[in-house]
Amino acid sequence: MVNLVLILLxxxxxxxxxxxSHMVEPQxxxxxxxxxxEWDPTLAFVMTGALAVTLPTFRLILRQTKPALASEFRLPxxxxxxxxxIIGAAIFGVGWGLAGYCPGPALTALSxxxxxxxxxxxxxxxxxxxxxxxx
Amino acid sequence: xxxxxxxxxxxxxxxxxxxxxxxxxxxxxAGISGIVYGLLDHPKGDTAWRATFLIGLLAGxxxxxxxxxxxxxxxxxxxxxxxxxxxxxxxxxxRVGGGCTSGHGVCGIARLSKRSLLATMVFMLSGITTVFVxxxxxxxL
Numbered sequence: 001m002v003n004l005v006l007i008l009l010x011x012x013x014x015x016x017x018x019x020x021s022h023m024v025e026p027q028x029x030x031x032x033x034x035x036x037x038e039w040d041p042t043l044a045f046v047m048t049g050a051l052a053v054t055l056p057t058f059r060l061i062l063r064q065t066k067p068a069l070a071s072e073f074r075l076p077x078x079x080x081x082x083x084x085x086i087i088g089a090a091i092f093g094v095g096w097g098l099a100g101y102c103p104g105p106a107l108t109a110l111s112x113x114x115x116x117x118x119x120x121x122x123x124x125x126x127x128x129x130x131x132x133x134x135x
Numbered sequence: 136x137x138x139x140x141x142x143x144x145x146x147x148x149x150x151x152x153x154x155x156x157x158x159x160x161x162x163x164x165a166g167i168s169g170i171v172y173g174l175l176d177h178p179k180g181d182t183a184w185r186a187t188f189l190i191g192l193l194a195g196x197x198x199x200x201x202x203x204x205x206x207x208x209x210x211x212x213x214x215x216x217x218x219x220x221x222x223x224x225x226x227x228x229x230r231v232g233g234g235c236t237s238g239h240g241v242c243g244i245a246r247l248s249k250r251s252l253l254a255t256m257v258f259m260l261s262g263i264t265t266v267f268v269x270x271x272x273x274x275x276l
């Protein structure tokens with residue numbers, strides 16, 4: 001139960017971060033990707049803030065034998081790049097550039113009562129389901 | 136510095152803290168697409184934390200927009216068909232590529248994962264190309 005409360009807190013921090021940083025505004029994402037137009041650097045500041053926290057701390061955390069409240073670290077097992085990784089990331093980038101939403105902001109923006117993220121999330125769930133079924 | 140950039144940096148730090156909490160306490164990667172797909176696949180005993188995290192994600196949106204009252208602006212007049220198609224591509228791509236901006240971009244790079252660094256470069260490049268073609272060549276974005 002305590003664990004779930006802490007997970008709720010972690011989710012809340014994440015969602016708060018996405019709104020405070022304006023990452024739920026798709027025009028800013030498209031602006032960031034528009035390097036030949038009027039470039040919007042907002043996303044670069046978000047990544048800088050996030051990595052400034054995660055880069056040094058992840059190293060320390062992963063030196064531990066196990067997490068504080070769970071029995072083991074559950075990390076991705078693949079270590080080498082493969083075609084699936086590159087093809088998947090390329091397809092994701094097309095969708096991201098077209099609409100300006102990646103999964104986190106699309107889900108979080110549902111809480112703002114906007115119509116756009118609803119369509120985005122429906123598409124995303126369908127895509128995630130299809131890819132699992134047919135690949 | 137522009138207020139937006141201070142908010143962006145602050146938001147990034149909060150996202151980083153969330154990722155640190157998930158890894159340090161629970162040994163999990165705070166990758167949004169992975170957390171969602173785990174729910175779609177519903178493996179036994181692995182759904183409660185995922186659903187809880189996602190409820191938190193939405194709660195965070197409510198807290199910031201309603202209580203802290205950071206003003207965010209919705210886009211008007213964008214095609215629903217385009218949104219749905221883009222969503223489909225994001226869904227397929229993140230599932231096949233094993234992650235999105237949070238899993239690969241924030242957490243993977245922090246783990247110094249070669250796969251995540253490569254995936255992040257690929258989706259950035261692919262997004263940049265898409266916006267270039269869509270906005271500057273076709274004039275639709």
